[in-house]
Amino acid sequence: MASISHDFPFGIMDVVQLLHLKVRRRQVNSAYVDCPFCNDYRGKMNVNYAKDAWRCNYCGESGGMLALYARMNNTTTSDAYREICDALQTGEYYDPGVSSETIRSGSTCGSSRSSGAKNETAGELSIVPQSEKATPQQVHQTLSLLFDMLSLRQVHRTHLKSRKRGLSEEQIQMYGFKSTPPYFLCRSLTERLIKQGCTVQGVPGFYMDKNGNWTVNFSDYTSGILIPAVGIDGLIHGAQILLDKPMKNKDDPPDKPGAKYIWFSSSNKHMGTGSGSPLLFLGDLSANTVYITEGLLKAYISHALMHRTIAATAGANNTAAFDELFKCLAQNGTKLIIEAQDMDKYANDNTAKGASKIYLLARKHGMECRRLTWNPNFKGLDDWQLSLKYGEEEKPKQRTSFKEAFLWGECSFESVYRYLEEYNSPDSDIADLHAFLGLTEEETEVFCTQGDTELQKRLMCQQRKQYFRIYQLNFDGKQKTIPFAYKGFQDMVKAGYSQPPAGSYRKVYEGSIVCPCIAINDTVLRKIRSRFGTELPEGYPGKPVAPSDVLELYDEQGRSYFYVDTEGFKRVRFSPFLAKSL
Numbered sequence: 001m002a003s004i005s006h007d008f009p010f011g012i013m014d015v016v017q018l019l020h021l022k023v024r025r026r027q028v029n030s031a032y033v034d035c036p037f038c039n040d041y042r043g044k045m046n047v048n049y050a051k052d053a054w055r056c057n058y059c060g061e062s063g064g065m066l067a068l069y070a071r072m073n074n075t076t077t078s079d080a081y082r083e084i085c086d087a088l089q090t091g092e093y094y095d096p097g098v099s100s101e102t103i104r105s106g107s108t109c110g111s112s113r114s115s116g117a118k119n120e121t122a123g124e125l126s127i128v129p130q131s132e133k134a135t136p137q138q139v140h141q142t143l144s145l146l147f148d149m150l151s152l153r154q155v156h157r158t159h160l161k162s163r164k165r166g167l168s169e170e171q172i173q174m175y176g177f178k179s180t181p182p183y184f185l186c187r188s189l190t191e192r193l194i195k196q197g198c199t200v201q202g203v204p205g206f207y208m209d210k211n212g213n214w215t216v217n218f219s220d221y222t223s224g225i226l227i228p229a230v231g232i233d234g235l236i237h238g239a240q241i242l243l244d245k246p247m248k249n250k251d252d253p254p255d256k257p258g259a260k261y262i263w264f265s266s267s268n269k270h271m272g273t274g275s276g277s278p279l280l281f282l283g284d285l286s287a288n289t290v291y292i293t294e295g296l297l298k299a300y301i302s303h304a305l306m307h308r309t310i311a312a313t314a315g316a317n318n319t320a321a322f323d324e325l326f327k328c329l330a331q332n333g334t335k336l337i338i339e340a341q342d343m344d345k346y347a348n349d350n351t352a353k354g355a356s357k358i359y360l361l362a363r364k365h366g367m368e369c370r371r372l373t374w375n376p377n378f379k380g381l382d383d384w385q386l387s388l389k390y391g392e393e394e395k396p397k398q399r400t401s402f403k404e405a406f407l408w409g410e411c412s413f414e415s416v417y418r419y420l421e422e423y424n425s426p427d428s429d430i431a432d433l434h435a436f437l438g439l440t441e442e443e444t445e446v447f448c449t450q451g452d453t454e455l456q457k458r459l460m461c462q463q464r465k466q467y468f469r470i471y472q473l474n475f476d477g478k479q480k481t482i483p484f485a486y487k488g489f490q491d492m493v494k495a496g497y498s499q500p501p502a503g504s505y506r507k508v509y510e511g512s513i514v515c516p517c518i519a520i521n522d523t524v525l526r527k528i529r530s531r532f533g534t535e536l537p538e539g540y541p542g543k544p545v546a547p548s549d550v551l552e553l554y555d556e557q558g559r560s561y562f563y564v565d566t567e568g569f570k571r572v573r574f575s576p577f578l579a580k581s582l
C-alpha cells in the first residue's frame, strides 16, 4: 500500500517547486523532473510523492526531500528543513538542537498534516493505492503462464531475425520473446490466469479496473515485443517492452528521441505494482568469466552470438542489482567480470560512472574486473558482435581491376598473370580485356606488343607515396571521458571546441601508403580509414580508425589535418606538438 509521510508540513513537490526543477511528466505517484545534478534536460529524475523520495535514473543519485534541497544548496538537512519551512511560510519553528531524525519522527512538527492537506499543497497530486509485490515464485509463475498464452507476431519475428538483431528462429523460441496482446484481451487473459491458480495481485503489470476486476496493463500505446528479465535464479522477475513506436512526451525537446524500451508495469494503476529494474542473467551459473552489459535485448543478442555468460540491467547506471549478483557469482566460483558497457563510457560521465561501479563491485566481492573495449565504430557489444557476424558478407562484391589494385599497392605487378588466367579460363564471361585489367586501350596495347616490363614502368609513373599519421584520443591520463569520443564533428563543436584539442590526443601511428597520383585527399583518407578499420596491421598500437580521430597527410610541401567524421572527413587545424607521442 502507499506509504505517506505525515511528519512534514510540506511534500517533495513543494521542494521541487522551490528549487525550480522542470517537471517533464507526471505519473500517478511520481513525476519526472530534470535532474539538477547531472544537468540533463530529459526528465530522468523520478520524484515519488508517495515516499517523498527521489532518484535520478541517469546519474544514479538519490535521497529524501531534505537531502535534495540540502545537496543543491550545499547545506545540512537540518538547515534545509528550516529554510524550506521559511520559504513556504508554513510558520513552523525549527530548533537547531534537534536532529533531522527527530524532525522525521514528528516531534518538532506537532501540526503534521493529513494526506488530504498534502494533496491540497501539491495541487492535482493524489496517491493511488498499490499492491505489495508478490513473491518471486508467484511473479514467475504468473508471468511465465501469461507469456505462454501469447504469440509472436510476424512483424516482430521478422524484426528479431533482421540484420539489426541477428537472432535465429531457435533463439527466438528459446529466449521466449512474445508480442504484447491487444487491449481487448487483457481481461480474459487475466481471468484465465486466475482460473489456473495464479496470483495476479502484486505481479508487475496487473491491476484492478474501475469495476473491481483484475486485469493487465497492455494497450496500443505500449505495444511491442516483450523481453523477459530472467534472474540468476532462473525465474522471470519482469519484462521490458521494445515499443513499436517510441514514446514521446508532449513537452519533450524536439531533438529528444522517444523512449524505445519501457518496463511492463502497472505502477500508475489502482492496486498495481511497479516492476523495479530486475536484471537479466544468461548462461552458466558457475562460469569462470561473466560479461556485464546494459540493455536486456542487447544481452540476449550478445549471448546468442558469443555463447558467453552475460548479465545485464536496463541502464548503464542501474548497477545496484549487481551487488547481490556478484556476491552469488563469487560464491559459485566466478573469477573474472568483464565490463562491456556501451562505448559511450569514453564520452559520457554517467556511463563511465556506471562502468566504474561495476569495477568496484567486482573488487568488493573478490573478483577481477576487466574493461572490454572494441572497435569504436560500434556502440554496443551487440552492434560489434553483429558486425563480426555480417562483416564478411557486407564487403562489396564488385571486384577491383588489376590496375587499381596495383596502383594502391594492394597487389604485385606479377598478379597481372592471375587476372589473365581468369580472363582466359573456359567459363569466363568477361568480354573486354582492358576493362577487366583496368588499363587504357593504349596501355593494353603496350602490354601486348612491348611486354610486361614496359607496362610496369608506365604504371609506376602513375603511383605516388602518401605519408600520414593517425592521432587518437588519449585515455591514459587523468581524463576518463571526453564528451565527443568516437562521435562526429558536430558533437565536438557541441562540446565547446572549434578545433580538435591536440592536448587530448596521442599519435598512434606514422606510415605511408602507395596510391595513384591522381587520388585526391578524400579518397586517400577513405583508404586509410578502411585499412585501419577492422583488420588491423600487426603491431599497430591504436584502436580502429573511428570518428573523433585526426588523420594527418604530409609531404615536403606541408601538412594537413582531417577530423574523422561519422561520414567523411573535415579539414581542421591541429597542433601535433601538443599531442602525446607513442
Ligand SMILES: [Zn+2]
Binding pocket: 035, 036, 037, 038, 039, 040, 044, 045, 056, 057, 058, 059, 060, 061
Ligand atoms: Zn542525474
